[in-house]
Amino acid sequence: MSHGILSQILDYANRANPYPLYEELRKTPVFHDGTGPYVISTYYDIQSLLHDPRLSSDSRNLAATAGDPLAEDGGEEATALPPSFLKLDPPEHDRLRRMTNRPFGPPHSPRRVDGMRDGLRDIVTGLIDNLGDTEGIDLVDQFAYPFPVTMICQLLGVPREDEARFHVWADTLAASLDPDPDSDPAERQRSTHDSRMELGMYLAGLIEERRKKPGDDMLSQLAVGHGPDDSMSTMELLSTAALLLIAGHETTVNLITNGMLTLLRNPDVLAQLRQDSRLAVPLVEELLRFEPPVQLLPQRTPLVDIEVRGTTIPKGSSMWLILASGNRDPGRFKDPDRFDPHRKDIQHLGLGSGIHSCFGAPLARLEAQLALSELARRLENPRLLEDPPPYRQNAVLRGPRHLRIACDGIRPA
Amino acid sequence: MADTALEQLKRSGKIVVVGASLAGLRAAETMREKGFAGSLTLIGDEPYEPYDRPPLSKQVLLGKGDAEHTALPRRRAIDAEWRLGVAASGLDMAARKVLLADGEEVPYDRLLIATGVRARAWPNEAERELDGVFTLRTREDGAALARSLNAGPRRVLVIGAGFTGSEIASACRERGLEVTVAERGDAPLVGALGGVIGAVAAELHRENGVDLRTGIMVTGLEGDATGRVRAAHLSDGTTLECDVVVASLGAQRNTEWLTGSGLGAGPRGIACDAGCRAFDIRGIVTDDVYVAGDVARSPHALFGYQFLSLEHWGNAVAQADTAAHNMLSESTDRRPHLWVPAFWSSQFGVNIKSVGVPSMGTEIMITQGSRAERRFTGVYGYQGRVIGAVTFDNSRWLQFYEQQIEATAPFPPPFTTVDRRSDGQRPIPADFPDPSVPTHGPTITLSGYSPADRRITFTPAGH
Numbered sequence: 022m023s024h025g026i027l028s029q030i031l032d033y034a035n036r037a038n039p040y041p042l043y044e045e046l047r048k049t050p051v052f053h054d055g056t057g058p059y060v061i062s063t064y065y066d067i068q069s070l071l072h073d074p075r076l077s078s079d080s081r082n083l084a085a086t087a088g089d090p091l092a093e094d095g096g097e098e099a100t101a102l103p104p105s106f107l108k109l110d111p112p113e114h115d116r117l118r119r120m121t122n123r124p125f126g127p128p129h130s131p132r133r134v135d136g137m138r139d140g141l142r143d144i145v146t147g148l149i150d151n152l153g154d155t156e157g158i159d160l161v162d163q164f165a166y167p168f169p170v171t172m173i174c175q176l177l178g179v180p181r182e183d184e185a186r187f188h189v190w191a192d193t194l195a196a197s198l199d200p201d202p203d204s205d206p207a208e209r210q211r212s213t214h215d216s217r218m219e220l221g222m223y224l225a226g227l228i229e230e231r232r233k234k235p236g237d238d239m240l241s242q243l244a245v246g247h248g249p250d251d252s253m254s255t256m257e258l259l260s261t262a263a264l265l266l267i268a269g270h271e272t273t274v275n276l277i278t279n280g281m282l283t284l285l286r287n288p289d290v291l292a293q294l295r296q297d298s299r300l301a302v303p304l305v306e307e308l309l310r311f312e313p314p315v316q317l318l319p320q321r322t323p324l325v326d327i328e329v330r331g332t333t334i335p336k337g338s339s340m341w342l343i344l345a346s347g348n349r350d351p352g353r354f355k356d357p358d359r360f361d362p363h364r365k366d367i368q369h370l371g372l373g374s375g376i377h378s379c380f381g382a383p384l385a386r387l388e389a390q391l392a393l394s395e396l397a398r399r400l401e402n403p404r405l406l407e408d409p410p411p412y413r414q415n416a417v418l419r420g421p422r423h424l425r426i427a428c429d430g431i432r433p434a
Numbered sequence: 435m436a437d438t439a440l441e442q443l444k445r446s447g448k449i450v451v452v453g454a455s456l457a458g459l460r461a462a463e464t465m466r467e468k469g470f471a472g473s474l475t476l477i478g479d480e481p482y483e484p485y486d487r488p489p490l491s492k493q494v495l496l497g498k499g500d501a502e503h504t505a506l507p508r509r510r511a512i513d514a515e516w517r518l519g520v521a522a523s524g525l526d527m528a529a530r531k532v533l534l535a536d537g538e539e540v541p542y543d544r545l546l547i548a549t550g551v552r553a554r555a556w557p558n559e560a561e562r563e564l565d566g567v568f569t570l571r572t573r574e575d576g577a578a579l580a581r582s583l584n585a586g587p588r589r590v591l592v593i594g595a596g597f598t599g600s601e602i603a604s605a606c607r608e609r610g611l612e613v614t615v616a617e618r619g620d621a622p623l624v625g626a627l628g629g630v631i632g633a634v635a636a637e638l639h640r641e642n643g644v645d646l647r648t649g650i651m652v653t654g655l656e657g658d659a660t661g662r663v664r665a666a667h668l669s670d671g672t673t674l675e676c677d678v679v680v681a682s683l684g685a686q687r688n689t690e691w692l693t694g695s696g697l698g699a700g701p702r703g704i705a706c707d708a709g710c711r712a713f714d715i716r717g718i719v720t721d722d723v724y725v726a727g728d729v730a731r732s733p734h735a736l737f738g739y740q741f742l743s744l745e746h747w748g749n750a751v752a753q754a755d756t757a758a759h760n761m762l763s764e765s766t767d768r769r770p771h772l773w774v775p776a777f778w779s780s781q782f783g784v785n786i787k788s789v790g791v792p793s794m795g796t797e798i799m800i801t802q803g804s805r806a807e808r809r810f811t812g813v814y815g816y817q818g819r820v821i822g823a824v825t826f827d828n829s830r831w832l833q834f835y836e837q838q839i840e841a842t843a844p845f846p847p848p849f850t851t852v853d854r855r856s857d858g859q860r861p862i863p864a865d866f867p868d869p870s871v872p873t874h875g876p877t878i879t880l881s882g883y884s885p886a887d888r889r890i891t892f893t894p895a896g897h
Contacts, residue, residue, distance in 0.1 A: 072833040074802055074811075074851035111853035112803065128783075325849040376830045 027057055031090055031416045033202075037409035039316070039416070040358065043346035051332040056088030058319070058339040059332075062346040064353035064370065066329060070342060071375040076321045078377060079110045083322045084337025091319040091417065092339065102221075103256055105264035107377065108320065114376065120250050121261055124242030126383060133239075134383045137175065141388060144171050145395045146434045155431060157406070160396075160424040161278055166192070168392060169273040172384075173266055178231065178238025183223070190220040195270055199415040199422075224262050228255060239265075269381045275314035275420025276385060277392045280305070282424060283312055284397065285405045287360055291397055298394035304362035305389045309348075309371030311360050316345040316419045318373065344370040345419075403428040443543055444762055447472040450532055450540055451514075452522045453548030453688075454478025456486070457727030457750040461546050462512045464758035474514040475540055477532065479521035482573060488747060490576035491598050492780060495605035497584060501577035522549070525695040527714070527723065543722065544761045547692075547704060547712065548754065550728040551685035551745060556593070561655040566663040567679045570598060582678050583609060590614070591666050591676040593652050595622035597779045597786075599682030600635065604781035607642045614645040614674055616652050616666075619867055626777075627788065627824055629865025630798050631812060634805050634826065642782045655679060685745060687729050697723065703731035703743040708770035710757035726750065726757040732771060736840065737791050737821070746777050774836055778829075784808060787829045790822030790839040797861040799846050802853040803828055811835065814864055815845030 029035055030042050043062060046052055052060040061067050070076055106117040123129045148164050158164075170191045171184070179187050193216035200209060228244050235241035240262065246252025253261065284291040294300045321340045326333050334340065347370045349357040354364075372379035379385065396403075403426050410421040449465060451458045454476045462474055478484075485504045493499035517534065524533035525545075532540045553569035556562040566587075568579045583590070583606065590606050592599045595617035606613040619625060621632025622639060639646040651669040658664045666674045692699040697720075698713035699705075704725045705713040710732065712723040725732075727750040731743035756771040763769075778787040795814025803810030803826075811831055814822035820843045823835035838847070846861045 069833070069837060072831060074831050074834055074853070075849055077852055112807075112809075115809070115853075324852065327849075378830075 025054060026052070027054065027060065027090065033412070033414060036412035036414075036416065036419065039345070039419070040349055043343060043349060046343065046346060047350060051329050051334070053332070053334075054088075058089045058091075058341045059329075059334045060341045060343060061329065062343045062350075064347040064350040067342045067344065067347040067370055068374060070321070070329070070340075071370075071373060071377075073327070075324050075327050076340070077110050077324050078108055078114070078320050079104070080108060080320065080322075082110075082324060082337065083339060084335075089319070089339040091341070102260040102263065105260045107264055107268065111376065116250050117253070117257060117261065118376075118380065120246065120248060120253055121243065121265075121380065123246075123248050124239045125380075129248070130242075134387060137172070137384070138387065138391075140175055141172060141391050142395075144168055145391050149395060149399050149431065150434065152431060155428045158426050158428070160281055160426055161274065161421060162423065164392070164396075165274045165277040165281075165424070168277065169270045169388065172273075172388060173269050176238065176269075176384075177227075177240045177262060177265065178236055179227070186223070187220075190216045190223070191266060191270060194220065194267060195274075198267070198271060198418060199413045202414060220263075220266075221259055224259055225255060228258055265381070269384070271418045272314040272379075272381075273385055273388055275418060276305075276308065276389045278421050278424050279312035279314065280308050280389055280393045281396060281426070282405070282408075282410065282421060283308060283360055284393065285403060285426065286408070290360065290362055291403075293362075294394060294397040298398065300362060301390040301394040302386075303364075303367075304393065305386055306367050306369065307360060307362045307364055308389070310354070310364075310367055310369035311348070313345050313348060313369070313371035314418060314420060315371075315373070316417055317341050317343040319417060344373065399432045399434070400426075401429040401432060438764075440762070440764060443472065444468075444470050445472065447543040448475070448541060449473070449544045449546070449761070450475045450477065450542035451546045451548060452477045452532060453546075453550055453727065453729070454480070454516070454518060455484050455548065455550055455727070455750075456506060456747065457548035457550070457754040458546070459484040459506055459508075459512075459754075460751050461548065461726055461754035461758040462514055463509045464755050465762060466510060466512050468759065468762050470762055472543075474512065475517060475542075476512075476514045477517040477520065477522055477534065477540065479519070479535075480572060481519035483516070483518070485573050487571070490573065491570055491601040492605065494576045494580050495583060495602060496608055497580065501573045501580060504573065504576075522691050525692055525697060527696055527720070530722065544724065545722060546724045546726060546757055546761065547729065548725070548727040548750075549688040549691070551687050554681070554683040554686050556655070556679075556681040556683070558654065561657075561663075562681075563661075564655060564657040564663040564679075565661055566677055567655060567681065569681050569683075570602065571685070579678075579680065583611065587611060587676075587678040589674070589676040590678040590680065591616065591652070591674060592680045592682055593666075594618075594682040594684065595635075595639070595646070595648075596625065596682060596684060597623065597777075597781075599680070600639070600781045601779060602680050602682060603639060603644050604642070607644060607782070612645070614647065614676065615639060616650050616668065617646070617648045618651050620648050622646070622648075624865075624867055625793065627792050627812075628795070628798060628814075629867070630805075630862060631824055632865075634808060638782045638784060638808065685728070687743070689729065702741075703729050705741060706730050706732045708732055708734070708772065709760045709768045710753060710771055711760070724757045724761050726753040735770075735772060736774065736842070737794060740791075740794075742775065742791070744773075744775050746775055748776050749773055774839055776836070785827050785829060786824065787832055788822060788824040789832055789836045790814065790820070792822035792824055792864075793866060794821045795864045795866075797845070798864040799861040800855070800858040801847060801851055802831060802855075802858070804855045804857065813838075813845065813847060815861055818845055819843065820845045820847065 046062040050063045106114045152158050170188050174184050197213040231241040231244045235245045319341050325336050351357050372382045406425040410424050413422040484506045486506050489499050489504050494501045521535045522532050523535045530542050553571035589612045592603050592615045595615050600622050603613050603615050622635040624632035652666050653669050654667040656665045663679050687703045689699040696714050698715050706725040707719050710724045711719045712725045728745045731741040733739045734742050752773045753771050756769050760768040776789045792814045794816050797815040798812050801811050801813050809827040811828050812824045820838045825832050
């Protein structure tokens with residue numbers, strides 16, 4: 022790989038702080054190094070490309086991925102599931118996303134997410150109660166990881182007695198997105214494949230049960246379907262469930278972990294949050310700007326030659342939209358490297374924009390708000406044991422692999 | 435630094451805003467934001483502090499919101515003297531005074547006029563007074579109409595199928611009420627969006643159970659012995675039994691109070707330059723009178739220097755902001771108001787949005803989605819360039835088309851897009867009615883000439 026700055030961005034050595042590299046990148050707003058992807062790094066360019074109907078998210082429109090270090094290796098194709106709506110264009114995208122949204126949000130299910138508030142709070146409370154030895158907490162393993170999986174179980178309607186098995190599959194799949202360089206690739210591939218198969222079989226069985234006897238959970242609602250778009254096929258339902266599982270999982274872990282890391286680095290803000298949990302709302306928005314869990318979108322390609330800032334990007338080229346860079350663009354945000362939850366004008370790119378903007382955004386926001394405000398309230402005098410913490414391999418879904426902290430005690434719920 | 439006239443104005447001047455609605459309020463907020471510390475007076479003919487109108491034809495009619503609870507949120511304290519419930523009745527430009535209906539005079543150093551529009555009333559005065567006959571513009575209108583819908587009328591007649599009329603019909607259907615819509619043009623929304631889109635809107639009405647009658651006029655309303663409306667007579671000779679009638683005939687600009695003032699005001703609004711400074715009747719720009727919101731008409735470089743007057747929520751906000759900025763700025767720091775018109779409506783469960791000036795378009799191309807699914811983007815072309823766009827349930831793409839309009843991009847678009855269907859391969863005539871034939875009226879009025887035309891027609895006053 023000879024992509025200079027791009028390989029530096031992917032290089033694990035720069036994972037803890039990629040922002041100086043993004044700053045460098047913004048000097049060439051449309052960066053292209055001969056064979057690699059076209060990289061877009063400034064706020065307004067990214068914003069407008071996210072609304073550009075000449076850009077496709079469907080990898081079948083990619084002409085060649087030569088030189089793209091993030092090109093997919095076809096791992097997912099091996100499962101023979103149809104692509105999820107994340108990787109489809111309209112009209113297929115719109116149809117599937119619309120059907121998925123029906124049981125999830127307004128206008129048809131306006132109370133789904135807010136109705137989960139108590140359940141989410143219970144999960145958070147339980148996890149904090151069980152943190153154990155306050156001298157050595159790993160916030161990722163003990164809190165940020167189990168939280169979203171338990172939540173996804175609630176959302177999809179996985180029965181409580183199956184949750185333990187579900188957790189194991191989900192963890193294996195999530196880990197496959199972020200390969201540990203020390204593990205044996207063949208072994209990893211095998212266990213990922215097995216987990217995927219088992220999870221697929223499990224979900225297919227659950228879907229069949231729900232078709233016969235639907236409940237109030239999302240899987241039931243999706244399986245039954247009663248909108249103008251009818252219902253999803255079992256295969257579509259499986260890839261949608263897989264999407265909800267993976268996307269609702271990896272990103273939330275990172276959002277919460279990045280959030281706690283940022284708070285511990287900004288003790289004055291942590292103190293403010295402890296005083297007033299309402300600060301969690303603007304704080305999570307600033308967090309999505311400052312440390313977005315999805316750093317870049319490597320999944321776009323133009324359907325025709327397009328011109329961006331005087332550079333022609335040929336049809337079928339691979340494009341990266343570096344959301345995390347746009348979020349720190351001084352041409353858009355004043356003093357962008359400062360974490361300021363009181364910032365007023367904060368239209369960040371942390372959840373994307375346009376038709377692919379984060380589907381789970383309302384839930385992700387609520388989870389992070391609850392998690393961070395409860396951690397701030399209950400952990401007494403928390404401190405980082407390691408800064409920077411060890412990061413995960415993944416440059417796209419970026420976050421600490423572990424976050425070791427200590428505190429003087431845990432206040433009662 | 436020298437104490438300039440502008441600094442004196444900012445410190446201790448008198449600014450008067452006539453019109454206490456969206457534009458007036460936002461302008462007042464911006465003035466304080468910019469450090470205006472003098473006296474600020476807001477004059478409004480309604481007895482209420484500024485409120486929001488879009489919910490009146492939507493949530494309020496559905497019984498999901500109260501007309502009384504639509505007050506506009508305040509962005510900051512404006513510390514103003516409010517003169518509510520009293521209309522401005524005249525303007526003395528030489529003496530710099532606004533005259534009020536109660537005989538008082540309010541002096542100003544700078545004046546902002548934001549008197550907006552009012553609903554065009556049903557023309558027959560006796561029929562207009564019948565119980566059950568409504569228009570919909572004010573909070574009181576909204577509350578009264580909502581009450582009459584709550585009472586469960588047997589049939590509602592909506593006269594005029596523009597955006598407001600269509601939203602009223604939609605609310606009636608959602609409440610399970612029988613509703614007839616009578617439209618003089620060939621389809622709903624035809625004045626704003628043309629016949630191609632009008633046909634889609636017509637399907638939407640009919641599929642939702644509206645008794646839609648197009649190409650028809652209501653020739654008279656009939657009351658019973660108690661003075662309650664009971665029937666309408668239509669131009670096809672038929673009579674329709676109905677107990678609620680909503681005249682939704684578009685808007686009239688509130689400029690009558692300026693008659694004789696010497697300001698360039700008339701039924702099409704108050705002419706102003708791109709910086710919101712009003713013209714006098716000689717076509718000379720004033721120094722101290724500014725205009726913003728629905729009542730303003732200003733030339734727009736993107737649309738052939740036509741004078742545009744826009745009944746758009748976003749325009750009121752943006753223009754008020756620009757006017758307030760310019761009122762407190764040296765001439766070199768003033769900004770033009772070059773807002774790209776943008777508009778939205780919600781009816782029959784469909785979100786409709788438009789940008790640019792669709793009604794200038796002669797052709798339309800469906801670039802994404804399909805009319806049959808009623809989920810699409812239509813792009814309007816005028817003389818080889820993109821001039822407007824409309825989306826039905828497809829608004830996330832609209833920003834792109836707005837940029838195309840701003841960039842005077844070529845029409846038809848020379849590229850493909852995601853979700854292009856077979857019927858979107860080439861443009862078709864947009865099918866706008868002849869503008870000289872009145873319909874329910876578009877929400878954008880074009881009222882100027884291209885400088886290239888070099889035509890001048892003198893129209894004597896008298897509305």
